[in-house]
Amino acid sequence: MAEKRRKFDAEFREGAVRIVAETGRPAAEVARELGINETTLATWVSRARKVGGDGTLGESEREELARLRRQAAEQAKRVRELEMERDVLKRCMVLWVK
Numbered sequence: 001m002a003e004k005r006r007k008f009d010a011e012f013r014e015g016a017v018r019i020v021a022e023t024g025r026p027a028a029e030v031a032r033e034l035g036i037n038e039t040t041l042a043t044w045v046s047r048a049r050k051v052g053g054d055g056t057l058g059e060s061e062r063e064e065l066a067r068l069r070r071q072a073a074e075q076a077k078r079v080r081e082l083e084m085e086r087d088v089l090k091r092c093m094v095l096w097v098k
Helices: 010-023 027-034 038-051 059-097
Strands: none
Touching: 010 027, 010 038, 027 038
């Protein structure tokens, strides 16, 4: 006879995912301790990581962070170029005044 499917409330799921995320222990080990299927917990952890619910960044947040880091690197490069131009112009001005 088929086993009846168990339902877990959102608080239990979030707690289980938090245990995996905060302790760094394998999902399979935590699942055995909690008495749930390893695949079930692995699915919860995977979903939480996608949306960033386990303290990690979601996919869209990672993309945005990468984009912002690229922009910051480009801006830093532009600032260095402008500073070099300013320094050259200062030296030229000193020579021109003499």
